Amino acid sequence: MAFSISWTRRRFVQTLSSLSALGGLSPVEVWASATGYGDREFLPPPRFGFVSSSEDTVHVFAIRRNGSWVRIQTVSSLSPASLALSPDQRFLYVANAVESFEHRPTGSVEAYAVDAKTGHLSLLNRQGLALSATVPRHLAISPNGRQLAVAVAGGAAYNLLPLKEDGSIGRVTASLKQVGRGFDHAAQPTASPHSVLFQGDATLLATDMGCDRVSSFSVAQDGSLALEKHQSTSPGSGPGVIIGHPGGKAFFCAGSLDPIISSFQYRKGQNGPSPAPQQFRLPTTAGGISSLAMHRSGQLLFAGSAEGIWIVRIGDSGSIEGASRQVERMDDITALAASGDGTHLVAGTLNGSLARFDIDGARGRILSSRELASVVHPTAIALKHDLSC
């Protein structure tokens, strides 16, 4: 099935759930459907911003027409490390990077309902992860909105949990323990799952910072997970953040210990991504990359590090063509999100700054910046767009 550029978002979301019944989709097409974007119109500007903080809070901001952010709600949430909106953006999910939940040695995840008009959050439930799955770091939602995958750093595992019709989170259905260590035994003494990314509903990609590898897992309808393969990355790079190309041409992961961005490209006729990823080293000595965000066009990849924000140019095939540092040092970037309308980035820094960077997508440049708000050590940012437009 080809995606018409004139499709509206409403039609796309309505047909999303039927995509899994279609056979014969190429990986690119599956990927495009998975992200919900594909070769489509850009989204309207975001209306609400959600920012998690190391202060055990999640802040809700209303985004005005002039782009300013107004804090409208603050909810308590233990050690929120990652945020993810459901594909229909009705629910927000939070990973609690804790070591104990209900007196058991495990982490937890939370589900919130998002009021469509006000953006306010209402807690639906908090669910424990599998035993020993302590300190979850990142979570992702499947395109059909039915599964929640969690990368668990402390307990070195990946957990899968079902999402119910009402948005609440069910009990863990799968936990895959990871073992091993990386090139640098001191910095990488054990496995340390970092990030997860759904590729369609049936495949989960994941990075392991401790083992220098990217893994793919099959996700079954019964909620089980099974390893498909591990793929090694550059030794000592500690692969961290992972993000998909909106056109489905590739996925990218960034080294959290070494500033290397890997592009895993899909080639026509090939089942799965290329086994030999393109490795691109950012010209910096400031350590690894903490965050990634993708421009709607798929032509620009933004990478946050201790030195600021880099813009990485992506070619038609998903290959990396070059990079330049666009934003000078502004303290460690701890969170990054790109707006669905392609106009700006939102970045959070260790010193509590939340800033907007306007983007010239055509030229691949950051035009201007302004301070949006103060949030103590932002850990994640999620932007809610109005999908009814």
Add this chain to the structure above:
Amino acid sequence: MPTIVNRQDPRFEIAHRGHNLRFPSAEADGAGRVEYCETAEDAAEALQKVLDAGLRPTVRSSGHCYEDFVVNNPNGAILDVSMLNQVSSGPGGAPPYQVQPGAMLGNIYQEFYKRANVVLPGGTCFTVCAGGHISGGGYGILARLNGITVDWLSSVDILTVDANGRVVPRHVDKKHDPELFRALRGGQGSNFGLITNFTFDELPPAPSELMQAGISFDWSSMTPDKFVNILMTYGNYWEKHDQNKETWGLFGYMGLNNKSSGRFGISATFTNPDGTVKDLSVINDFLDCFQKCKPIAEAPPGYSSHAAPGRDRGAGMRPPPGDSVCYGGHVMTKNAWITAASDGSGNGIGGGSRAKYKSAYMKKAFTEAEALALYKMLTDDRSRGLIVAVDSYGGATNNPERASDTSIPQRSSVMKLQYQSYWQDASEDEFRLKGIRDTFTAAYSTPVADQAHLGTPYPNDHYEGCYMNYPDVDMTKYDDWRDLYYGTGELYPLLQRVKKTYDPHNIFHHTMSVRA
């Protein structure tokens, strides 16, 4: 090659459960498969495959784990080593004596008796297997005479998982991986790896004879004063005679049941240090202590304080006609040691009941306040079905040297309590759990309890914490719960060090496992 029983196998329904039918808590919490291992090589192969598949392994010997540590393993794999059940010795019964983790206690006693006339001073439940029992510091009726199982342990064979995720077989003793060896002397194999063998270079001689006696007390004529008198008499005896070696062959069990059961009792087993029962003065002196309490010397036919789990202890139990009287000489039963040791109790495959357990070590006799707290709860319907089992303890077990080379730090206690509640119907869960919890809390909220840790037998002058082979997840609600099991000294930091070294990926874990 391990035999795999998965969800499609008709054996799975039983195979994925243990004896405590409360677990798995929900079907979604149950393991995805059970792998029966016949050899240590099977176990290593199974463990490596489970690791490579990213699944969580839990290890089972007999399935008697009191909590959900083995069977609550969502989609994971239970490695069952019950078929690693060999018991052996050197030629002609010479040491060393070896026990595999799946060997049942009853069989261990028989094998060692036949081969070498020695005894492993372990527990009384025939079908409990060595793996969890020994590595968790198992004890039994010879604890006062011979100490506990791990006091005699010389080496352990164990499969651990290294930093690269590979299974590594180890033979550990005082010279090879000594800290791991010490950890396995009571710190439980479930924290560190999969045990495939225990070795004892020496074991004490088996007694030849055992004298068993029992007395019971009628609830219908019980008063608070009488109850206090009985408990204080019992506790005072063990406190007074803890270091009196002449009494070390005596072991007492007091089973305190809810009033609805009709009566509660005390049983005693005795053997002289020479293994005979020629001199009965010790057991007679012990039983004589209770004459002023007017016990029933002979229980009515069919009565047993060890009634089958699930049975309502009140049904059909009537006190004898007339008042409780002392019948003069104590009624005792003499048995050959091996006959008594082979008297099976406990369940085999399948069966079981819903259950909850708690424990406490006591360094001193019951106080009046403690006894009254128990009286109040046991005469209340809230504790219906509850048994508070009070074992004598100490004697040879209270060797302070063993606190520094084993992982059982409790070496000053004179009594060891096990709170037990059994029932069949899940609809009773809330009632039964509340009953045992309320009773336990009441018992450890008297003036002798550590006031900063009320509701628990936190180590102090009077208590010495809890026993990890009677695990109780309720304790995790207390921040200092590890002090209860491991003491407040250097033991837990040592166990954490061992954990980090030998199980760096925390492969072997459960709700109460050691956290590196």
